[in-house]
Amino acid sequence: MEDPTLQNTEDWTEDSKAQHLYVKAYRIMLTARLLEEKLSVLKRSGKIVGGLFLGRGQEALSVALGVYLRRGDIYAPLIRDQAGRLAFGEGILDVLRTYLGSSLGSMRGRDGNVHRGRPKEGYYAMISHLGVMVSAVSGALMARRLRGEHGVLGATCIGDGGTSTGSFHEGLNVAAVEKLPLVVVVANNQYAYSTPNSRQFACNHLIDRALGYGVAGYRVCGNDLGDCLKVLHQATSAARAGHGPQLVLADLLRLAGHADHDDARYVTDAQKASPLGRDCLLLAREKLLRENNSTEEELNEWYEEINREIESTTTRVLREPAPDPQEERWSSLATNYLHAEE
């Protein structure tokens, strides 16, 4: 097992590649944040139906996994992974199409919001039931191995609450038995909906589970982009190199309600005031200003640029057609000759 107490970030200002990655990751985080802010507005104005789950506070962790994934890898994000999705290559057009129910979106109105993906491109579409994606990604990796493909990576994310599911346990155990190139990122944001860690598990820290599964474990400061990038680099490299599943445990706080309707009053003031409660996006921005010679103007320009793209894409998508029930095939089978007519 790797040293679970890694905390201090590399001095990346010395290293232009790391620096470049940091900047790239920041920009994606910013995009995710601004996009989700727009989604909140759209939700409040009734343009989005269904739950809206925000990744606010979790962008650094999410993006840090995404930036190390390559075309051909498998990625199964969860509800708070807008940043990781963008890093993996999702366009904001597809995000908005799905949330706004455009028939041109990848889910064509059949599924919505966070339940989107393009499985053929390695971007899996989560189902709601927590835990199940771990074994699904593992199966994909097993398939690749059976075909003799190497260097592939699979990655998925889950929350502290999701680790209590039997499905998570079975999936991670199987991945460990098969020594698959899998990275599982656990975002411990201290709560599952309103339920605190103390009612979710009894170990001192979820990192203690790694040993029991026989997988490498890493502990990371979830709102420190530098730390996230460093640890995810180690974990993704180790998995790709054939060292079996890597379990990354991040501590952080969700800086929003569980979903749009939740005011998260159960989060204690002490937690909000603690280092966990700091906003990863602000921290990264401060660091860029401090250590990267970035200027306020530059960063504000990004902000404007991204917002312009979000606005224009929203306008475009709002004009797109909704799915037409009359045009629907209303069949759930891929095999045509088995499709019963009504």
Added chain:
Amino acid sequence: MEDPTLQNTEDWTEDSKAQHLYVKAYRIMLTARLLEEKLSVLKRSGKIVGGLFLGRGQEALSVALGVYLRRGDIYAPLIRDQAGRLAFGEGILDVLRTYLGSSLGSMRGRDGNVHRGRPKEGYYAMISHLGVMVSAVSGALMARRLRGEHGVLGATCIGDGGTSTGSFHEGLNVAAVEKLPLVVVVANNQYAYSTPNSRQFACNHLIDRALGYGVAGYRVCGNDLGDCLKVLHQATSAARAGHGPQLVLADLLRLAGHADHDDARYVTDAQKASPLGRDCLLLAREKLLRENNSTEEELNEWYEEINREIESTTTRVLREPAPDPQEERWSSLATNYLHAEE
């Protein structure tokens, strides 16, 4: 966590209470062994239908849990726990009635063989699906706590294979969160049916799971009755004293096939020849002869006595009526007014 390397038995020859318990446990082990040998004969002669799973090689571990249970405790044994069942108070009459399908048995022919119990007496009737009994016993303990009862103990057993079920994970995690007085004994007999540990989990030793659940863990030599008694004493005492769930991991070998039809050829010769492969019953007998002033005659007399009881009970049960389908109520509901007539 307790020291996981406990191996050496107390010098119980000095301690008459421990000695007394050892003798009692031995006698129960012997009864279980002889009873199961009779069951094998009955199975071969076609008198038993359904699977016959033997506890051969696991009696020391099983009995060591059973002897520490008291009236009012909850016990959910598994397929190889004949010894523990007898220790908890099951009579051989009920065992034979169930296996031979007597209508007078506790399951009245509705269920059979290992799936027997008397839940109202704290003796739970397992279902086949592995893992589910952990949460069931936990729920019973929660109920007792809600009622203000203290000092109660719940106990259940499972195999190495059973630890891979999601149900086991959820159950143990929940018990840990609730800090319930539960002892979970894992009999690692190296195989789940034909599947070796190497295809079942990837940790070095299943004891490594204790930390991840936040429960106390013990490692015990599963064919050493003295060690089993010592460790189970610690574990049951700790649970009863309010220290939360206790996970006991025993290493041993199953000295029989998975069920009656299996010749267990997959067990390696090296394993059979190793210390794991030694027969707990013989080891205990040798120790009694060596250190307890027991004589061969005495121990042989027990053997005869037990066999006589098994034979006469078998004769009696074979004369008992089978269940009568015409007399069956054919309803699965306890609530009479909801029972639909056919």
Added chain:
Amino acid sequence: MNSITYLEAIRAAQERALEEDSRVFIYGQDVGAFGGAFKATKNLAHQFPGRVIDAPISEDAMIGMAIGAAIEGMRPIIEMQFADFSLCAFNQIVNHAATLFYRTEVPCPLVVRLPCGGTPGSGPFHSQSLEAIYAHFPGLVVMTPATVEDVYTMLLEAIEIDDPVIFCEHKFLYYHLKAEALPTTALPVGKARITRPGRDATIVTYSAMLHEALVAAEELRKDGYEIEVVDLRSVKPLDTNTILASVARTGRILVVSEAFPWGGVAAEVIAHVSSEGFGLLDAPPQRLNSKDTPVPYHPLLWGTHRPTASTIISALHRLLKL
């Protein structure tokens, strides 16, 4: 109280059960201080300290816990956050809870509360109607209350019953459906109710579809038809007597259910009616279910996927011409 919602009635029934029966406790995700995802346990943790307990995200263990507690004589109520998540506990429900009494003669009195059914935008995983698959398994009682009054009295009865009860609440009714006061009398579980008497055809339905059916029946009155509407209330047991008596009066039956079509409540009712009441039928019995796909996310697709007053009206017109 001025106007009580379906959801509030659920809360009130639980409050009363906790108050009157010390064996009752509630277990589920976020049911404690938070009051549950839908607020069906609002304030109860505060009113009944230690008896409204937050569970980890472990549906299988939640039911396992309830089984053990039920064996020990308690009356656990398990709240699933959505009915769909109960499928993670399917094995414990159908193989453990449902078989316990048959196998051991020890009752297993637990209630699994399932927020069921579709609402716009809820999609494939937060919309399912699962009554049929639970009803298929021996040993379970499956209730599907359609009114504020029923959800209150039936939940109280569910808690009293000595068997595991699958209590299907409809999320679409949570806030929309209102009553003036909580009822003081109750029709027992196992009895269907003739919500609207009629003469020309019978609609048999339950849960949220009752209200679509009533709208359709009212609409057909304009054309001079009197449609009888039977609310099943529980789908297991199924009150075949009331159904047959209604068909005896009308000669025509349409069964409406929001669930998937294959082998659900509609098929079961029609199988009974055509086997046992063949001679009563003036026309082939008809059924209307959702389409045979997952429940779609988009409100426009969803509105076409499930039966509505308007598709019921069309089905009735067809039935009346057969």
Added chain:
Amino acid sequence: MNSITYLEAIRAAQERALEEDSRVFIYGQDVGAFGGAFKATKNLAHQFPGRVIDAPISEDAMIGMAIGAAIEGMRPIIEMQFADFSLCAFNQIVNHAATLFYRTEVPCPLVVRLPCGGTPGSGPFHSQSLEAIYAHFPGLVVMTPATVEDVYTMLLEAIEIDDPVIFCEHKFLYYHLKAEALPTTALPVGKARITRPGRDATIVTYSAMLHEALVAAEELRKDGYEIEVVDLRSVKPLDTNTILASVARTGRILVVSEAFPWGGVAAEVIAHVSSEGFGLLDAPPQRLNSKDTPVPYHPLLWGTHRPTASTIISALHRLLKL
């Protein structure tokens, strides 16, 4: 080959699939060197190294693995040790595998092999017939082969189909049922077969009950009745055309299924026949299922719990008099 059992045909189909299609692999508990609990994969791990893989006791993960592999273009076959254990993977099957194509337009071609049905002494947890609950969910194909020939050709077709297939094998047929040779032609899945033509009444059935029905039909011949026996082969899709055509000939129908009565195959078939073929019926359609309790352990109870040739005979006599 001299005489091939139903079980051997399953093995042979898997062998052929592994040989001809490099996308096929088998995953399940003890399926590797051991050859499976029933020996349905005997020798295959040896013949196809690395492609017949032992799984931990993790049914949920087994299906999850298969889903991922299927998305990547493989054709996994999952062996459940007994059908009953598939309920531990219920969520992955009905919510993940079954919805995938509808949601994403990416096919999910996997086969779940379920050793189903009762045998004496197997009891509540090793005897279940689960076709109805899988068929209830959109997105699954549910096959229930009753003959050696069908189990062979249908398993091959199941592997080729682009959708998740629940393949219900009947354990009672594993050793008892024999054929001379493996078939070289096949009726496609989705078509029922008229196993025995008749005139006076139709029995619709499938899986092990086909053989009980055939015995019953033969017995009624002594009384001068010609009973037509339809083998459904797959319960989803359901070949209603063949069923209706048969009822058009005979005017009478009895549906026989070993599964629990509420909302199963029998209810679904009767709902179709009475809705769509009402005018063809000379008598009320009838059904015969197991009793509505868990499957009992004792052979005497079990023999009464499930339909048998003799209870089918009684039911036919009743039907013929209606």
